[in-house]
Amino acid sequence: METYVPFLVNHWRTVGLISVSIAAGVALGQLNQTKGRTVNRNQQVHSNIVVKPVKSESANEQVDEVKDDDQQFPEDQEVLPIVFQYEKPSEVDSIRRSEEFYLRMNQRRSVREISSDPVALEVIENIIKTGGTSPSGAHTEPWTFVVVSNLEMKQQIRQIIEAEEEINYKQRMGDVWVQDLQPVGTTWVKEYLTEAPWLILIFKQVHGFKQNGQKKIHYYNEISVSIATGFLLAAIQEAGLVTVTTTPLNCGPSIRVLLNRPVNEKLLLLLPVGYPKVGATVPDFKRKPLYDIMVHYQ
Amino acid sequence: METYVPFLVNHWRTVGLISVSIAAGVALGQLNQTKGRTVNRNQQVHSNIVVKPVKSESANEQVDEVKDDDQQFPEDQEVLPIVFQYEKPSEVDSIRRSEEFYLRMNQRRSVREISSDPVALEVIENIIKTGGTSPSGAHTEPWTFVVVSNLEMKQQIRQIIEAEEEINYKQRMGDVWVQDLQPVGTTWVKEYLTEAPWLILIFKQVHGFKQNGQKKIHYYNEISVSIATGFLLAAIQEAGLVTVTTTPLNCGPSIRVLLNRPVNEKLLLLLPVGYPKVGATVPDFKRKPLYDIMVHYQ
Numbered sequence: 001m002e003t004y005v006p007f008l009v010n011h012w013r014t015v016g017l018i019s020v021s022i023a024a025g026v027a028l029g030q031l032n033q034t035k036g037r038t039v040n041r042n043q044q045v046h047s048n049i050v051v052k053p054v055k056s057e058s059a060n061e062q063v064d065e066v067k068d069d070d071q072q073f074p075e076d077q078e079v080l081p082i083v084f085q086y087e088k089p090s091e092v093d094s095i096r097r098s099e100e101f102y103l104r105m106n107q108r109r110s111v112r113e114i115s116s117d118p119v120a121l122e123v124i125e126n127i128i129k130t131g132g133t134s135p136s137g138a139h140t141e142p143w144t145f146v147v148v149s150n151l152e153m154k155q156q157i158r159q160i161i162e163a164e165e166e167i168n169y170k171q172r173m174g175d176v177w178v179q180d181l182q183p184v185g186t187t188w189v190k191e192y193l194t195e196a197p198w199l200i201l202i203f204k205q206v207h208g209f210k211q212n213g214q215k216k217i218h219y220y221n222e223i224s225v226s227i228a229t230g231f232l233l234a235a236i237q238e239a240g241l242v243t244v245t246t247t248p249l250n251c252g253p254s255i256r257v258l259l260n261r262p263v264n265e266k267l268l269l270l271l272p273v274g275y276p277k278v279g280a281t282v283p284d285f286k287r288k289p290l291y292d293i294m295v296h297y298q
Numbered sequence: 299m300e301t302y303v304p305f306l307v308n309h310w311r312t313v314g315l316i317s318v319s320i321a322a323g324v325a326l327g328q329l330n331q332t333k334g335r336t337v338n339r340n341q342q343v344h345s346n347i348v349v350k351p352v353k354s355e356s357a358n359e360q361v362d363e364v365k366d367d368d369q370q371f372p373e374d375q376e377v378l379p380i381v382f383q384y385e386k387p388s389e390v391d392s393i394r395r396s397e398e399f400y401l402r403m404n405q406r407r408s409v410r411e412i413s414s415d416p417v418a419l420e421v422i423e424n425i426i427k428t429g430g431t432s433p434s435g436a437h438t439e440p441w442t443f444v445v446v447s448n449l450e451m452k453q454q455i456r457q458i459i460e461a462e463e464e465i466n467y468k469q470r471m472g473d474v475w476v477q478d479l480q481p482v483g484t485t486w487v488k489e490y491l492t493e494a495p496w497l498i499l500i501f502k503q504v505h506g507f508k509q510n511g512q513k514k515i516h517y518y519n520e521i522s523v524s525i526a527t528g529f530l531l532a533a534i535q536e537a538g539l540v541t542v543t544t545t546p547l548n549c550g551p552s553i554r555v556l557l558n559r560p561v562n563e564k565l566l567l568l569l570p571v572g573y574p575k576v577g578a579t580v581p582d583f584k585r586k587p588l589y590d591i592m593v594h595y596q
Binding site for chain 2: 037080087097105106109111121122123125127129131132135137148220227230232234282283285287293296297
């Protein structure tokens, strides 16, 4: 019999009291490090260990005893309850704020024609930080966001993806299909991969590591990282930038090696991020009306 | 060889021109239906067909020929390009807006002590609509949000989940564990399932239906619905409400039947939504610093 597994652990209070705690409050020594790690592409070329596995650098590793298969309660750390800081809005404010946010998000579209105009690192950092506020299964935060502004690296990523796409066009789609495409000029070429000032490559950490080096399962890691991507996409929209959500699944292993990510990380999504080109177009899609996506038991 | 599969279809422009189009713009007749479908619990009790499968009501079904296993291009519908409506912010604005959004999202916490104070339906509708602005694989929008304010229905959901949790406590956790919990009073009881004014049950549509009734695969449906959940959680935060993200996976089938959802829909997440109780507490978690979640190739 499977059990009800809380996405965020149910029993934290109990857990705290019996001296078993969820991985948290453990990176205190690093809290003043508000910048992401940077990798100089030239360094990277000459060394394979410039980028270390995220988990091996994380203080979270210090508290890794798994108490229960479904509910990972690391030991040696007490997480005590604190009063939730909160100010209740009026109903009118709730309605207004939720409507305004909807209207802003509803203007989001996936845009493939991305300008090469630069975007400040600070904006990208705010976007990644927002992704990092997402909830995650047992507070494992199983995500790594690799941001690439280095042109050479973008070119190599583009090369990997376009090589796969060329096979797709030439071998999988069939002659008729490819012939149909020729007059339109659509090919396997993906300009945005080098034109966009930033690529964000989102990795899920399919497992972590215990203190003794053994694997620590990350439950719901794909759901967690996808939810975090929702926060991240909302943040891109709030910043006035655009992206297109892509899933280069078959390219994952090559890109993981290129970016020197450890084997416990799998590429989930790739987002080219920037401003849209002037006159950029999008397909005239409509979204499903509320009637089609919501059912209310009243 | 697998192929590079775009999360949002790559070739929409081409697709439009060769008269093959992505499911979209097809629900135009329903666009003025801005309310969710409502189900009166008493009606529901006496009839098994008050709630019809979402897909069978969706006009999307009318355009369902699958052209390619990986890229579902329904026919009979042209999606022409339109100019993307956009106003470029200044860099200062981008930085400010992205920081403000981060700060708002960073105040989000998973809260389990939810007040029974009522929350306006309009707020919930705005939240669901925001979830519906999320991108999805091939624009399939494979989500159904069931919102429950009906007390009897909440009680039945609670009964299903607590029954599973009781088995969890009594059979899986062991005597010592349960004994340890007794003085703390933590049990399998989940008050928030009936106390919260709203439950949002998020279903993924693992497949849709073609016009001829055959299954139409929804690629990336779990990733898509999880991303949409990220938008939805951000909207809950913007509205000044709280929730806790739970995954009652083993309860899915029973709850699906209770809510009269079709078999192509699987329960992914359950969110109790409302205001926090006065003095509600949360575990004193810290989030990983930017250094731990972001790697920059510059």
